[in-house]
Amino acid sequence: xxxxxxxxxxxxxxxxxxxxxxxxxxxxxxxxxxxxxxxxxxxxxxxxxxxxxxxxxxxxxxxxxxxxxxxxxxxxxxxxxxxxxxxxxxxxxxxxxxxxxxxxxxxxxxxxxxxxxxxxxxxxxxxxxxxxxxxxxxxxxxxxxxxxxxxxxxxxxxxxxxxxxxxxxxxxxxxxxxxxxxxxxxxxxxxxxxxxxxxxxxxxxxxxxxxxxxxxxxxxxxxxxxxxxxxxxxxxxxxxxxxxxxxxx
Amino acid sequence: xxxxxxxxxxxxxxxxxxxxxxxxxxxxxxxxxxxxxxxxxxxxxxxxxxxxxxxxxxxxxxxxxxxxxxxxxxxxxxxxxxxxxxxxxxxxxxxxxxx
Numbered sequence: 272x273x274x275x276x277x278x279x280x281x282x283x284x285x286x287x288x289x290x291x292x293x294x295x296x297x298x299x300x301x302x303x304x305x306x307x308x309x310x311x312x313x314x315x316x317x318x319x320x321x322x323x324x325x326x327x328x329x330x331x332x333x334x335x336x337x338x339x340x341x342x343x344x345x346x347x348x349x350x351x352x353x354x355x356x357x358x359x360x361x362x363x364x365x366x367x368x369x370x371x372x373x374x375x376x377x378x379x380x381x382x383x384x385x386x387x388x389x390x391x392x393x394x395x396x397x398x399x400x401x402x403x404x405x406x407x408x409x410x411x412x413x414x415x416x417x418x419x420x421x422x423x424x425x426x427x428x429x430x431x432x433x434x435x436x437x438x439x440x441x442x443x444x445x446x447x448x449x450x451x452x453x454x455x456x457x458x459x460x461x462x463x464x465x466x467x468x469x470x471x472x473x474x475x476x477x478x479x480x481x482x483x484x485x486x487x488x489x490x491x492x493x494x495x496x497x498x499x500x501x502x503x504x505x506x507x508x509x510x511x512x513x514x515x516x517x518x519x520x
Numbered sequence: 521x522x523x524x525x526x527x528x529x530x531x532x533x534x535x536x537x538x539x540x541x542x543x544x545x546x547x548x549x550x551x552x553x554x555x556x557x558x559x560x561x562x563x564x565x566x567x568x569x570x571x572x573x574x575x576x577x578x579x580x581x582x583x584x585x586x587x588x589x590x591x592x593x594x595x596x597x598x599x600x601x602x603x604x605x606x607x608x609x610x611x612x613x614x615x616x617x618x619x
Contacts, residue, residue, distance in 0.1 A: 512549035
């Protein structure tokens with residue numbers, strides 16, 4: 272039997288098309304769908320921690336408000352802005368890939384990566400402040416176990432000391448910091464993984480791998496990056512803002 | 521069905537909405553609202569911001585029905601997680617039985 276062998280290009284249409292997909296459209300939709308299924312598991316994962324937060328906050332409202340007031344609201348708000356801006360540049364990176372403009376696409380990926388690293392840098396400053404104020408819970412750091420100085424009535428106001436609202440105990444504040452470090456720590460880990468994914472995208476977009484026909488990887492990493500942004504959109508008010516109105520109301 | 525490309529104008533608008541939302545949530549946090557309204561205001565603003573991110577930055581508004589179903593399933597299971605857990609925690613003191 273004589274067969275005519277068509278070239279791969281003719282049969283599949285695009286060099287990036289995998290053999291088990293009909294066309295690029297189907298491949299892209301399958302990729303997006305797969306990422307969303309993964310994000311659902313991520314939502315459930317973070318959901319468990321938000322649940323723990325909700326239970327302990329309803330049990331120790333005064334301690335959670337006191338502990339929250341010790342966090343740096345300015346750094347938290349700036350970091351929220353940084354992350355929102357990085358989500359915007361990520362969305363623009365997807366856009367420029369879709370319309371086939373490689374230079375702005377690479378620029379947007381670089382900006383997103385830099386903003387992500389800025390977020391992590393500010394987070395590191397905050398973690399260091401908690402370290403010097405002895406607010407790392409339990410005995411996680413040997414030789415620097417949990418034990419913040421407590422502000423006493425009538426003493427000069429010291430922002431490194433813990434201001435306990437009526438009804439709050441130091442032990443309950445420690446519970447807030449377990450949850451704070453678990454949630455922001457897992458969030459930061461996701462940011463680090465996201466930065467790695469962005470570096471990967473950058474490497475291949477400089478080599479010209481992505482074009483309007485094939486941009487699934489940029490789209491899918493974008494979905495992940497926006498998801499991490501959404502987690503922070505909830506973490507910021509829940510961790511940083513919950514007790515302010517007791518001090519300034 | 522070909523892909524919908526979200527315009528730059530939409531992205532810029534959403535970005536500005538998110539910044540305004542962040543400013544609002546910070547300002548609102550310093551007002552002492554009655555009852556639990558502080559938390560409700562903060563969570564409402566956060567939910568609105570998240571919805572904008574999901575619909576526009578994550579393109580769900582322009583995605584297939586299947587993606588909508590998957591996103592909805594996440595919210596549904598989160599609802600079960602919170603509803604069943606709090607049906608326990610909130611009702612523990614309703615009956616004076618020792619446990």
